[in-house]
Amino acid sequence: MSSAQHATCPHNTAVSCGECRLSSICLPISVHIDDIEKIDSIVKRGRPLQKGDYLFRAGEVFSSVYAVRSGSIKSLTLSDTGEEQITGFFLPGEVMGLDGIGHSKHTNSAIALETSAVCEIPFSQMTELSLKLPTLQNHFFQLMSREITHEQQLVTLLSKNTAEERVASLLLSISSRHQRRQLSGTRFRLSMSRADIGSFLGLTVETVSRVFSRLQKLGVIEVDKKEIDVKDLNLLKASASSSH
């Protein structure tokens, strides 16, 4: 039904890192086979999360980072005034929870947007193993650095771009992340609500909804509830970058 389903069972809990088709995304490219086994031995695979389930909560003691195996997860913080701010959407192959390292506590909560499976990587075991596998150490430095870069790009998006450009950019981002997994970059399902999108992009639900309508009217995309069909990728790219 969903276009994001894998050929094999998407939430299969018995797949090792060596066999996982996502490994090229979440693991260092150039590790030896026996090293993959070592990594594999510290990874815990729990049973799938149901939509709405928490993977971890802000304030909890940090002990692991998580690689999404299937489904999708949103991360969010609660501001002092109690309202939630969506800080990210994580798709299969992406690693989350890196923000907890700095203060030994999670600063975000993580909630499944649909039925999802994750690989838990206990952080202290990972750092220990990193001392013997320079490639692994380097991989995590790179993961974290890219996360910094992503956040900076998001800051720029919020600083300098209009509502339409922000929404178009998010669609492009999701599109390319689907493509990286050999899925369609032009037809996909948004697992998050309009409110989540709005919070992530610093917009209200109403504005997000209006932008979807406008992009549809312009022939850029076709929207059917959460299903998005990109009709003209170049137009979408044009919508995402400021014209002035």
Added chain:
Amino acid sequence: MSSAQHATCPHNTAVSCGECRLSSICLPISVHIDDIEKIDSIVKRGRPLQKGDYLFRAGEVFSSVYAVRSGSIKSLTLSDTGEEQITGFFLPGEVMGLDGIGHSKHTNSAIALETSAVCEIPFSQMTELSLKLPTLQNHFFQLMSREITHEQQLVTLLSKNTAEERVASLLLSISSRHQRRQLSGTRFRLSMSRADIGSFLGLTVETVSRVFSRLQKLGVIEVDKKEIDVKDLNLLKASASSSH
């Protein structure tokens, strides 16, 4: 003249990590003395940068991260349309350049806001040393994780807060970073221009200027060009957090 001057020469290039009064900020707290010497031996200390000098440029090959020793540095990216986005301000003891690790290229440029000195830490030597000093490895993981958290807080600020709240938050941030270095948290000099502040906070120069005027009229701060005197810290904190 500037309130940020150290008692000893602030740009002294001959101070080792062991003697540096900033070490508790930029180095792991619990390293043994001989280990500090090892770290010290890979750190390069160049001659001070003058105002406007580049420390590195976006696109250059990444090889080192930098700890600010004195002065202040701004980091910025150039958008595809060529306009600059300020991504951060770095004060003594703070480490910058971490975003370059992920793609082996700097994604930001770094420019001195005033006469400044930095410690250059060659990254490959650091990672190599990290394999023998778990504390050092952990320290860098923490530094990077905190950077992620900071960026997320900035995203939230831009998403949810008004112009006044953003400016007040920046002033509070600078205030507490000064205090951490035993400097006055209520009287300090902003080394960056109004345009830099605006770009960083996603506001125009005019709006920044108007907010400064308003905060002054309200008795929160006193503004004399770049010199800021916080008259009522609690009022400033109130101005920084959303009232609704």
Added chain:
DNA sequence: CGGTTCGTTGACTATTGTCAATGACTGTGG
């Protein structure tokens, strides 16, 4: 099925951006 959440659309408001003018400060060169 009924109640609740979610998404869309409209009318109006308000915060911030844009454009413009002015004054202060900075630095350079005659």
Added chain:
DNA sequence: CCACAGTCATTGACAATAGTCAACGAACCG
């Protein structure tokens, strides 16, 4: 040492983008 050009900061008037409030229908859940 002063004059001048250029940048920077401030302020005002006006415009525009996105937010607020409200109503409605559709989908989802128990």
